[in-house]
Amino acid sequence: MADVDDYDKLTPEQREAKDKEDRAREQAEQAALPYRWKQELGEVDIYVPVPKGTRGRDLVVKIQRNKLSVGLKGKEPIMEGELCKEIKVDESTWTIEDQSEVLVHLEKVSKMEWWENVLKHHPKIDVRKINPEPGKLSDLDGETRGMVEKMMFDNQQKQLGKPTSDEMKKMEMLEKFKAAHPEMDFSNAKIS
Structure with a gap:
């Protein structure tokens, strides 16, 4: 991605300004959606506002492996489209809260990926900037937690x-190899 290369060439001050600008644009795009959403590695919660007094029987909610539709009976759906990733239909649910909001809870098939958006045709967020709550990391099993911590470390390193x-592992291996073979010339060695 040329975008990442350009980002790497920016000074820390320019990066901070770009990050701030990107965050503001992202927040504006997300605020314009007809719903709010949040995610953990294994799940997504979507909050869809509906008129006060709405009951379950007034709604049409379709949750499919890769599609979602939420709306009021007899009207155009409030949100409808193809999900950005597949979900576990049997473990996904919806409820109405305070007769004013539909909460759609989706269980991700892949519990190792952050979603860039809910519906494919909606604006994306930068998943590299996601930092899960520290308390939630402890809920993960050892292997998953290690992978998430590695992803977070690598993202932080890239930003810096x-x-x-x-x-770092490659450079360490090269240094060990150099030490073991002092007769070889490594002046033009490149790590890729």
């Missing part, structure tokens, strides 16, 4: 213009 954990 420093090597990722994989790049």
Whole structure:
């Protein structure tokens, strides 16, 4: 991605300004949607405002493996389209809260991916900037937690213009190899 390369060339001040600008644009795009949403690694919660006094029988909610539709009977859906990733239909639910909001709870099929958006045709968020709540990390099993912590570390390193954990491992291996083979010339060696 050329965008990432350009970002890497920015000074810390320029990066901060760009991040702030991107966050503001992202927040404005998300605020314009007819719903609010939040996610954990394994689930997505969508809050769809409906007229006060709405009851379950007034709603048409369709939850499918890769599609979602929420609306009032006899009217155009409030939100409808193809989900950005697949969900577990049997473990996904919807409820109405305070007769004014539909809460749609979706269980992700892939519990190792952040969603960029709910519906494919809606604006995306930058998943590299997601930081899960520390308390939630402890809920994950050891292997999953390790992978999430590695992803977070690597994202932080990239933002600081420093090597990722994989790049650090490669450099460490090269240093060991150099030490073991002092007769070889490594002046033009490149790590990729």
